[in-house]
Amino acid sequence: MEAMLSADAEAGRDYARVRDAIRYLVAHAGEQPQLAEVAAALCLSESRLQRLFSRWAGVSPKRFIQQLTCEAAKARLAAGAPVLPLSHELGLSGGGRLHDLFVTLEAMTPGEYQQGGAGLDIAWSVESTRFGPVLLAQTARGVCALQFLSGDGEAEAWLRAQWPRAALRHVPGQGGALCRRLFDPLAEADGPPLALRVQGSNFQIQVWRALLSVPYGGLIGYGQLAEKIGRPGAARAVGNAVGANPVAWLIPCHRVIRAEGAVGGYRWGEERKLDLIGWESARLSREEATA
Incomplete structure (x- = not known):
């Protein structure tokens, strides 16, 4: 350990x-x-x-x-989902894509939202990852938050603002194994499905579920995502929902970019978004080369 x-x-x-x-x-x-x-x-x-x-x-x-040029990004937007042998898609070789296939998303009920999390027990910790420290928070029914952190003390303050009446328990190290499974490219692709339990409007939940289908190393435009949920012309509203995503990486909002190939904004900083996109693309290109 x-x-x-x-x-x-x-x-x-x-x-x-x-x-x-x-x-x-x-x-x-x-x-x-x-x-x-x-x-x-x-x-x-x-x-x-x-x-x-x-x-x-x-x-x-x-x-x-x-991997980070506008030309490369536009090519990936046009290409759609990357195609790899079935063994790769099933996670039998090359870590990293397990969360694309084994994530389930459940929404909090309106009552739970209105009550500010009363009756919820949330265990949280700050974990080290290859992209810097993250806040990982979990309920008995799944992960409710994964946030990249930029400073000390922000983790509990953010959680308390989201869940003012929940019982928050700081459990150092409780999310270490899960973070290694998510961020380690050599991690085994086994383990139980990853359950997410998040709060959001019906529209936000719809957008976040659609994001789960954007594959590892893939990119999608805001307009394309709006069409994907049957709401063409709602790119701006989709962008707002993307920006409100409470579970970084697992709900891959970093894979949404502008139609012209520009990276666009990101809740945890445009620079970090570049890092995530570039890292995924680099790993994917290596796997394609050895497939």
Whole structure:
């Protein structure tokens, strides 16, 4: 267990450096900076930066940034769902896509919402992941929140605002195993289905359920998502529902981008959205190459 926790922390530390490299690459994309230039800007050696990127993303910095161009994004929008052998789709090789196939979403009842969570017991913890610290909160019937964090003390405050009358229990480490299953590309694809129990309007629930069908490494436009739920012309309302998603990653709102290929906004920051899209695309390209 201690070794697993250490690996999670190491991935989080890698992300802090990799995130700075991605910021530099995006800001200087038109100049096509070489590895030496990026490394110098971060006060790292070329070999150190290459190792960091390969360990975190599985590909080189150059290959990673190629996944984030508008041209690449538009091509993926046009292509629709990526196609891999059945063994990959079933999670028999290559971790990461298990949540696309085994997530169930249940909505809180209007009564539970109106009562502010009275009678609900919510266990929560802050866990280390390869994308930084996250808040993971669970009820007896499923995950009710997965939030990327940007500062200390925000986790419980956010939960209390969402569920003012619920019994909140801080249980350090209670979500560690689940987070490793979600964010570790080498994790086994077995285990029970992942149940989500969230609160939202009927329209929001409809949008979030539709997001569950957007595959790992895939992208969808706001207009396409509106059409998917039978509401063409409601792209703006769909965007609002996407932005209200309480369960990052598992309800993959990061896979929704603008029609012209621009990344668009993200509840936890546009920069993190870039990281998530790029990481998934990099992992997918590696799996396709070895399929």
